[in-house]
Amino acid sequence: MSPSRRQPRMGKKAEATAKLERLKTYALDRFADLNEKVFNNKIPDTTKIEWNCRFTTTAGKASYRRDREGVTHSKIELAIKILDEEQRIDRTLSHEMCHLASWIISEKIDEYHGPIFKGWAAKVERICPGIVVSTTHDYEIKHPWNWKCDFCSYTYGRFTKSIKTEVQGCGACKQGRLIPLFEQPVKRARNPGTPRISRMAASKPRDSPSALARSASPTKLSTIGSSDDGREVVCVHSSESEFEQEDEEVEFDPLDSLVTKMASTNLSA
Numbered sequence: 049m050s051p052s053r054r055q056p057r058m059g060k061k062a063e064a065t066a067k068l069e070r071l072k073t074y075a076l077d078r079f080a081d082l083n084e085k086v087f088n089n090k091i092p093d094t095t096k097i098e099w100n101c102r103f104t105t106t107a108g109k110a111s112y113r114r115d116r117e118g119v120t121h122s123k124i125e126l127a128i129k130i131l132d133e134e135q136r137i138d139r140t141l142s143h144e145m146c147h148l149a150s151w152i153i154s155e156k157i158d159e160y161h162g163p164i165f166k167g168w169a170a171k172v173e174r175i176c177p178g179i180v181v182s183t184t185h186d187y188e189i190k191h192p193w194n195w196k197c198d199f200c201s202y203t204y205g206r207f208t209k210s211i212k213t214e215v216q217g218c219g220a221c222k223q224g225r226l227i228p229l230f231e232q233p234v235k236r237a238r239n240p241g242t243p244r245i246s247r248m249a250a251s252k253p254r255d256s257p258s259a260l261a262r263s264a265s266p267t268k269l270s271t272i273g274s275s276d277d278g279r280e281v282v283c284v285h286s287s288e289s290e291f292e293q294e295d296e297e298v299e300f301d302p303l304d305s306l307v308t309k310m311a312s313t314n315l316s317a
Contacts, residue, residue, distance in 0.1 A: 067132075068099070068128065071131065071132070071133075071134070071137060072097075072099060074134055074137060075097055075126060075137050075141060076097055078137060078138060078141055079095070079097055079124075079141060079145070080093075082141070082142060082145055082172070082176070083145070085175050085176070086142075086145075086168075086171055086172050086175050086176070087145065087149050087153065087168075090149070090152070090153045091122070091145060091148050091149060091152060091153070092120055092122055092152070094121075094122070095122040095123060095124060095148065096122070096123040096124070097123075097124050097126065098123060098124070098125050098126070099125070099126050099127075099128050100125045100126065100127055100128065101128045101129065103125070103127035103128075103129065103130065104127075104129060104130075104189075104207055105130075105189070106127055106130075107126075107127050107130050107131060107136070107139075107140045107143075107185045107187060108124060108125060108126050108127065108131075108140040108141065108143060108144045109124070109125040109144070110122070110123070110124050110125075110144035110145075110147040110148055111123045111124075111125075112147075112148060112151045112152060112157075120152060122148055122152065124141065124144045124145070124148070126140060126141070127140075129189070129207060130185075130187055130189055132190070136185075136187055138176075138178070138179045139179060139180060139181065139182070139185065140185065142169075142172045142176070142179050142181050143169075143181050143182070143183075145168075145172075146165050146168040146169050146172065146181060147159075147165065149168045150164045150165050150168060154168075161183045169181035189205065191205025191206055191207060192207060192230075193205070193206045193207070193208065193209050193211075193228075193230060194206075194228075194229040194230065195211050195213065195226040195227060195228055195229060196226070196227050196229055197218035197220065197221060197224035197225070197226060197227075198224050198225050198226075198227050199218065199221050199223045199224025199225075200218060200220055200221040200223075200224055202218060202220040202221070202224075203229075204226065211226060213225065213226045213227075213228065
């Protein structure tokens, strides 16, 4: 190839796809490496490593289930929007593997961040000095959409344009307006010469079904009981529930959603 000819430039979407594929490969290799060095390959190699695009504050999630035939099913989910570098993958993946080790190897299915988990975490840090296993994450999350209060300067970040500034204000000071820190589309004035159209409405209105009233969802509780579909343990490395919608009323969180609040367990025999 002639040195004067340049390589075609890769678009942002293609770059993001290539980076994600590279991180996926890294996570798989890192799982195998940690399993061999730290956990003596006792975490099942059938453990699924999945990437979740819905997590906005949760860095990772580990789940484990043993069915009636004694077959174990384990899975680790990693956050696409948060784990954008290898060091974050190391910390989060090792954290979730310590949970699986507590449940599968140590057979302590009610263990969260107690002495057994901390024992596995210490072993990870001893064998892999570059990894720090903590119970919470302090990753700076890069949000594509941000709003800043014009009174107290508190900044809100979201992955979608879910904050409605015409009806929502700052939840920190309760006084300021939220100013978008991104370019707003310019609304074009209507051309006076644009023709107007008027249609005669039907005398009989169109029949349309009305929305059904939704009943309040039951409170989710950690349960221990019996079931026919096996045994399942779930632990979430999270600061808040990921099933909440982003378009809820803006509330002030002084730690900006970086403190772990939730570790849920469903256990059935």
